[in-house]
Amino acid sequence: MKIAIASGKxxxxxxxxxxxxxxxxxxxxxxxxxxxxxxxxxSGLFLKSELFFSEDKYKMIPEWNKVDCxxxxxxxxxxxxxxxxxxxxxxxxxPELCHSCFACSELCPTNSLPMIPQKMGExxxxxxxxxxxxxxxxxxxxxxxxxxxxxxxxxxDSQFDKDVVKxxxxxxxxxxPVIEATKDADFIILxxxxxxxxxxxxxxxxxxxxxxxxxxxxxxxxxxxxxxxIIKYCxxxxxxxxxxxxxxRAAAELYSxxxxxxxxxxxVKAELxxxxxxxxxxxx
Amino acid sequence: xKEIVIISGKxxxxxxxxxxxxxxxxxxxxxVADCDVDAADMHILLQPENKESHDFFSGELxxxxxxxxxxxxxxxxxxxxxxxxxxxxxxTVDEISCEGCGYCSxxxxxxxITNESLNVGKWHIAxxxxxxxxxHAKLGIGADNSGKLVAQVKNIAKEVAEENKKxxxxxxxxPGVGCPxxxxxxxxxxxxxxxxxxxxxxxxxxxxxxxxxxxxxxAGCIINKSDINLDKTDEILEFLRSENITHLANLPYDENxxxxxxxxxxxxxxxxxxxxxxxxxxxxxxWNKIKNILN
Numbered sequence: 001m002k003i004a005i006a007s008g009k010x011x012x013x014x015x016x017x018x019x020x021x022x023x024x025x026x027x028x029x030x031x032x033x034x035x036x037x038x039x040x041x042x043s044g045l046f047l048k049s050e051l052f053f054s055e056d057k058y059k060m061i062p063e064w065n066k067v068d069c070x071x072x073x074x075x076x077x078x079x080x081x082x083x084x085x086x087x088x089x090x091x092x093x094x095p096e097l098c099h100s101c102f103a104c105s106e107l108c109p110t111n112s113l114p115m116i117p118q119k120m121g122e123x124x125x126x127x128x129x130x131x132x133x134x135x136x137x138x139x140x141x142x143x144x145x146x147x148x149x150x151x152x153x154x155x156x157d158s159q160f161d162k163d164v165v166k167x168x169x170x171x172x173x174x175x176x177p178v179i180e181a182t183k184d185a186d187f188i189i190l191x192x193x194x195x196x197x198x199x200x201x202x203x204x205x206x207x208x209x210x211x212x213x214x215x216x217x218x219x220x221x222x223x224x225x226x227x228x229x230i231i232k233y234c235x236x237x238x239x240x241x242x243x244x245x246x247x248x249r250a251a252a253e254l255y256s257x258x259x260x261x262x263x264x265x266x267x268v269k270a271e272l273x274x275x276x277x278x279x280x281x282x283x284x
Numbered sequence: 285x286k287e288i289v290i291i292s293g294k295x296x297x298x299x300x301x302x303x304x305x306x307x308x309x310x311x312x313x314x315x316v317a318d319c320d321v322d323a324a325d326m327h328i329l330l331q332p333e334n335k336e337s338h339d340f341f342s343g344e345l346x347x348x349x350x351x352x353x354x355x356x357x358x359x360x361x362x363x364x365x366x367x368x369x370x371x372x373x374x375x376t377v378d379e380i381s382c383e384g385c386g387y388c389s390x391x392x393x394x395x396x397i398t399n400e401s402l403n404v405g406k407w408h409i410a411x412x413x414x415x416x417x418x419x420h421a422k423l424g425i426g427a428d429n430s431g432k433l434v435a436q437v438k439n440i441a442k443e444v445a446e447e448n449k450k451x452x453x454x455x456x457x458x459p460g461v462g463c464p465x466x467x468x469x470x471x472x473x474x475x476x477x478x479x480x481x482x483x484x485x486x487x488x489x490x491x492x493x494x495x496x497x498x499x500x501x502x503a504g505c506i507i508n509k510s511d512i513n514l515d516k517t518d519e520i521l522e523f524l525r526s527e528n529i530t531h532l533a534n535l536p537y538d539e540n541x542x543x544x545x546x547x548x549x550x551x552x553x554x555x556x557x558x559x560x561x562x563x564x565x566x567x568x569x570x571w572n573k574i575k576n577i578l579n
Contacts, residue, residue: 008323009295009296009323009325010294010295010296010323010459011294011295011296011297011459012295012296015484037460039459039460039461039462039465039491040293040294040459040460040461040484040487040488040491040492042294042483042484042487042488045483045484046483078386078387078390080343080344080384080385080386080399081385096466099383099385100364101364101365101385101387102362102364102387103362103385103386103387103390106362106387107387107390107391138461138462140461140491140494140495140498141466141495141498142462143431143462143463143466144462144463145460145462171460172295172323172459172460173322173323173430173458173459173460174322174323174423174425174426175322175423175426175427175428175430175464176426176427176428176430178426179380183380195542195546196325196328196545196546196548197300197325197328197545200323200325201323201325204323204425207425208425208426211425211426212380212426225539225542226542226545226546227546249512249537252482252509252512252537253512253513255482255484256480256481256482256483256485256512256513256516257482257483257513257516258482258484
């Protein structure tokens with residue numbers, strides 16, 4: 001069972017919901033939480049855990065071997081990303097532009113561009129008191145999150161059985177990293193805040209999930225600020241709102257310290273219970 | 285012409301609210317660019333009217349001509365993105381997985397695969413409700429290449445600034461440290477880092493600043509909601525000192541930011557002349573500090 005937490009807008013509570021929901025569910029089920037926001041992974045800041053396993057993650061990039069190269073220029077023509085460029089009598093490779101498609105390498109008539117691994121990030125697998133937690137972080141300067149997200153998902157699939165509840169903390173936005181993080185999920189929870197920015201961005205996220213043909217529902221965070229437009233929007237479009245986490249300064253303060261909310265704020269625990277009931281009726 | 289980019293690493297720290305406030309304070313001196321192309325929000329506050337709109341083409345998508353396809357499977361063999369679907373012997377391209385590398389079309393023996401240019405979004409030149417030039421864009425659902433659209437928005441904003449002799453371009457960036465953020469930093473003269481005193485705010489600030497350093501751009505920092513956790517605010521101030529980042533301002537946790545937003549106003553325009561006067565003053569003095577650093 002795979003449940004992804006996504007949002008469109010950043011800072012609406014993806015990590016808060018992911019960590020609290022994972023911890024709460026782990027009181028009664030086997031759970032693994034995975035942080036797929038590889039650009040800025042934060043879930044681990046809220047969990048007490050011990051490192052169980054870690055490994056570097058690599059992407060494959062071409063490396064020019066000039067010995068047999070005839071400077072025919074095919075590699076440059078075969079690269080759609082301008083990551084391989086011929087400058088006079090040198091072939092230059094720009095790894096940050098490379099998508100690891102292998103075309104330049106495998107179509108080179110003299111095998112002068114063998115693919116070599118280049119580190120793009122690190123995966124870490126932690127154990128908390130009652131659940132597993134996995135995060136990957138992209139090396140600063142590496143631009144593409146998608147290959148690291150893909151390898152992280154593969155790791156989780158290889159380590160855990162199908163019946164384990166898998167929760168994925170997704171990156172913000174609506175572009176390729178979010179698609180990669182949500183496309184294999186069985187259910188998506190979109191978390192938003194009841195503000196004009198929150199509404200604008202959750203509509204983009206809703207459209208994305210419709211495009212991906214995903215089942216999803218909404219959780220409203222910081223309920224009580226802003227206005228009711230999100231509720232009207234969901235009513236008109238027949239979208240389920242499964243919980244409303246109240247706006248409280250105490251919640252912001254706990255968050256700032258890196259603490260979970262539900263053990264200390266009963267209203268948050270009550271909303272988590274609603275989410276779990278809903279998930280049980282839909283997918284769990 | 286000087287370009288100022290506002291980023292944060294972490295989402296939801298107040299980037300857009302602060303960028304729009306700077307835009308209002310700068311008045312006729314600026315061109316505003318919204319480079320958070322996959323979740324753009326600044327239009328909500330600045331209510332632009334589009335003057336021109338353009339499609340943005342970037343990247344390619346493979347397309348298989350079923351009449352020419354002989355089902356040899358070579359495309360599937362070479363595709364590294366699992367983008368070739370095979371159902372009942374029929375080969376099709378999974379549009380979401382295809383990254384447009386074109387490898388499949390190069391190995392297809394019957395030339396059955398062509399690559400189509402992809403329309404990944406739209407960009408617009410507009411006037412804000414304060415009659416400032418505003419360049420913004422919208423990436424299509426699930427589209428790739430947001431970094432390229434960011435570069436386009438920035439380039440157009442710079443052209444508009446040159447044409448209209450505007451001294452500043454103000455750029456609202458996206459969260460994270462990946463390709464759209466890298467694109468938004470390229471060529472910038474000053475970076476404003478908006479953070480909050482929380483474990484994640486600090487963590488993300490440090491990561492995004494590591495990226496800023498690679499570009500050798502001067503930076504300043506605004507600590508939003510600074511009274512939520514005074515220890516963390518001190519920790520951020522210590523980090524700013526150690527990295528020689530200009531501390532621009534502390535802003536309090538204040539729900540007037542949200543109230544202003546629901547009225548589609550910036551915080552510096554919200555309420556009567558006396559309310560929020562402290563916040564208005566702090567944002568104004570930050571903007572003046574940035575101008576002093578740049579000139």
